[in-house]
Amino acid sequence: MATINIIDIKKSYGSVPAVKGINLSVADGEFIVLVGPSGCGKSTLLRMIAGLETVSGGEIQIGGRNVNRAEPAERDIAMVFQNYALYPHMSVRKNLEYGLKNRGTPRAEIDRRIAEVADILEIGPMLERKPRQLSGGQRQRVAMGRAIVREPAAFLFDEPLSNLDAKLRVQMRVEIRRLQRRLKTTSIYVTHDQLEAMTLADRLVVMNGGLVEQVGTPVDVYDRPASLFVASFIGSPPMNILPLDLLMQADDGGLLKLPAGTDTIGIRPDDILTEKPSEPSIRLGATVELLEPIGGESHLHIRLGDSNQTAVLTVPGRPDLSEAARIPVYIRASALHLFDRQTGKRTDKSPHVAA
Secondary structure: OOEEEEEEEEEHHHHHHEEEEEEEEOOOEEEEEEEOOOOOHHHHHHHHOOOOOOOOOEEEEEEEOOOOOOOHHHHOEEOOOOOOOOOOOOOOOHHHHHHHHHOOOOHHHHHHHHHHHHHOOHHHHOOOOOOOHHOHHHHHHHHHHHHHOOOEEEEEEOOOOOOOOHHHHHHHHHHHHHHHHHHHOOEEEEEOOOOHHHHHOEEEEEEOOOEEEEEEHHHHHHHHHEEEHHEEEEEEEOEEEHHHHHHHHOOOOOHHOOOOOOEEEOOOHHHEEEEOOOOOOOEEEEEEEEEEEEOOOEEEEEEEOOOOOOOEEEEEEOOOOOOOOEEEEEEEEHHHHHHHOOOOOOOOOOOOOOO
């Protein structure tokens, strides 16, 4: 196992910067997830750590050693790709043992490691099959097995579940987290799927435009997004971003006192209520535009006041509401997130509703 330190890392393709100076320290045994939209630089960063992309600036350390000029095979890492990257003409067993044989590992040790990995991943009955005879989930288990059998200092995962169906993704997500906790291997995982990120990570690294927007535990990032980008990216449905003047036009908006400099409000869908809460809140009229039943809850899309501003709230069950119905909604003052629209950054100040 090993620590990984990323020090002011940059990557440019010609005159186009892809990664713009990132600093990150990954502790020994930690599971870090890089999350962000397509093109934000997360896969490029992972490939630089793996040695598959050259570094334009900065330094990468694995186990305290500068690996900027080290070949991928010299970095003591194992990578799991989204397309499995299995050798189609080899059996599962030969796929697992290939890297070990190239390193001159003794036969007895190869057999021991393969038996152990086959037991952990429950792929023993598949060892003599070819990849084409396996399902997508089975192939991904083999791809992970090939990484585990090397006993590397760190695992790197590049969107390994993106080719799987929704049900299998959930199953494999649980297996990956359980496996990482068992092996305690330092891991960096790339995904654009925020649910995957939230459920897997010890810490999230939210990236945007080649930069890191926020680093923190999933709970911290969800509860206290550092910027408008993080607020609107993390969460499903995402946080509602509302202009200040809309809330000031509320039925009781005059009671809302906000710190100077605040001009943008964020509110999570489950913090907009259809019944008045016991704590201080703001009341707004709303028009129902769409009701989406989703299992035991529903997403209610509304238009606020007489404006064109829309919002989404989460309500339990399947409320009996028709489109175009007028309803009151209540926004809990304590749940408001305050942002400066000019900088896009969170303001660490609290709103107040007069009694």
